[in-house]
Amino acid sequence: MALNKFELLDKTIKDSEKEVDQLLKCKTFFEAESLVKGDGLRSILYFCDNIKAMLQLLDSGMEGKIDLVYIDPPFNTRSSYNKKLRLKSRSHSLDISSETYNDNWKNLGEYLQMMTIRLMLIHRLLSEKGTLYLHVDYRTSHYFRLILDHIFGEYRFLNEVIWAYKSGGTGRRSFSKKHDNILVYTKTDKYIFNPQKEKSYNRGFAPYRFKNVEEFKDEIGWHTLVNLRDVWNIDMVGRTSSERAGYETQKPLALLRRIIQTSSNEDSIVADFFLGSGTTAKAAMESGRKFIGSDSSTISYVTVSKRLKDDNLGSRIFADFNQITATPGKLTYRILKNGEGIVLYLQEYIPPRDELYSGKVDPEKLSSLVEESPLIFLDYITVIGVNSERMILSEYFMPDIPQQIMIPDGYKKVIVQLVDVFGAVQEIAIGGDSIEQDGRTEA
Ligand SMILES: C[S@@+](CC[C@H](N)C(=O)[O-])C[C@H]1O[C@@H](n2cnc3c(N)ncnc32)[C@H](O)[C@@H]1O
Known part of the structure; x- marks a missing residue:
């Protein structure tokens, strides 16, 4: 018999509590190690299911250490989301679209339980001064x-922020749905809250000249500054916006900047476990906060790496690409030694047929494209040096993927990781002596 909503919630919470108990007994996936190094905690990015990221954080002493968590998870929309790209060679171009994540669930119960388990783990990670922003x-x-009333306690509810925006499409049989709900809960009553100001325009935009009230004038008219209300009008990331990363569901930096300024201090750790295009990472890092993030999609991995480029240097990255469903294609390469050192020479990369045909790509167009630009389907290459830990040494992004990559020395092993435009990952490991070889990887 189908459960009513109250029974469903009750079951979700009980099942999630059991599951969290089990998870906490598990050995964590990544080698547990102290994340606090000599130079203080560095930012950390996980590319794997966020449960793995949170378990490792708990296991390595991060319980009660995070001041702000913002999450913008899948909304149970029953859709899948894509990243759209135009590939261009000298005389050909091709539009492709690849799935970033899927928001289809067996039923509401499955979705709610997925979320409740994660919210319970987040509650443990939050500090006494900590705040959660859940964007749904x-x-x-x-x-x-x-x-959240159950996990945090109903007295820990702080606000429901309404993020109102304009976007295409209007309602004909209902009011147009043009806002999201951001639920704000604090861990205790010692939470960080730095009040922000907003403009409040005077009636008629003329000055009031009240005693002791400071007034300002801008291009619209006279206004005062008041403490921010819980309805925020912030534009979505538009088609022509310079912050656009090409990731559907990307949220505006202005929204995250406001949240970070309000609910964290400069020495705070800020986290987002459903990172997407990396908006929270960008806003946190530019304001000098340490950041922890996770996402399970490789398209997010590439997008975030591109977006953070300079801010990201020195961050630690943990990645588990085993669960990635995109199949890598065929790469041909040579590893050569010349007077200057070891060089990886990338000859050609052809993605697997399935990925291409599902996108209905014309095979002739494809071969002309690859003939002209043999590496056009590669989106991102990162060179990782491995000694006692992995460290990013250099990165290359489409359309600037080189055919020759110098392999730096001084490392036990160097891993060259290649991600294609569909999010498939493959790695070439180059040990101290593995030189002068031809390579071919196949799906
Ligand atoms: C709505 S998007 C986040 C968008 C983001 N706020 C931005 O501004 O770009 C949700 C993200 O959650 C990720 N995701 C979904 N389930 C996940 C899981 N179990 N672990 C980690 N990431 C997950 C998806 O890959 C997707 O990138």
Whole structure:
């Protein structure tokens, strides 16, 4: 018999509590190690399921250490989301689209349980001064109010922020749905809260000239500054916006900047476990906060790496690409030694047929494209030096993927990791002596 909503919530919470107990007994996936190094904690990015990331954080002493968690998870929309790309060679171009993540669930119970387990782990990671911002919409916000009341305690509810925006499409038989709901809960009553100001325009935009009230004038008119209300009008990331990373569901930096300024201090650790295009990472790092993030999609990995480029240097990256479903294609390469050292020469990369045909790519167009630009389907290459830990040495992004990569010395092993435009990953490991060889990887 189908459960009613209250029975469903009750079951979700009980099952999630059991699951969290089990998870906490498991050995964590990544080698547990102290994440606090001599130079203080560095930013950390995980590319794997966020449960693995959170378990490792808990296991390595991060319980109660994070001041701010913002998450913008899948909304249970029953859709899948894509990244769209135009590949261009000298005389050909090809539009492709690849899936970044899928928001289809067997039923509401499965979705709520997936979320509740993660919210329980986040609650453990938050510090005494900590705040959670859970970004959802009308589909599930009513369930999450009750779930979070249970996990945090109903007195720890701080606000429901309404993020209002303009976007295409209007409602004909209902009001147009143009806002998201951000539920804000604090771990204790010692939470960080730095009040922000907003403009409040005077009636008629004329000055009031009240005693002791400071007034300002801008291109719209006279206004005062008041403490920020809980309805935020912030534009979505538009088609022509310079911050656009090409990732559907990308949120605006202005939204994250406001949240970070309000609920964290300069010495705070900020986290986002559903990182997407890396908006929270970008906003946290530019304001000098340490950042912890995770996402299970390789398209996110590439997008975030591109977006953070300079800010990201020195971050630690943990990645588990075993669960990635995209199949890598065929890469031909040579490893050569010349007077200057070891060189990896990349000859050609052809993605697997399935990926291409699902995108209905014309095979002739494809071969002309690859003939002109043999590495056009590679999106990102990172060179990682391995000694006692992995460290990013250099990165290359489409359309600047070189055919020759110098392999730096001084490392036990160097891993060259290649991600294609569909999010498939493959690695070439070059040990101290593995030189002068031809290589071919196949799906
Ligand atoms: C709505 S998007 C986040 C968008 C992000 N706020 C931004 O501004 O780009 C949700 C993200 O959650 C990721 N995701 C979904 N389930 C996950 C899981 N179990 N572990 C880690 N990431 C997950 C998806 O890959 C997707 O990138």
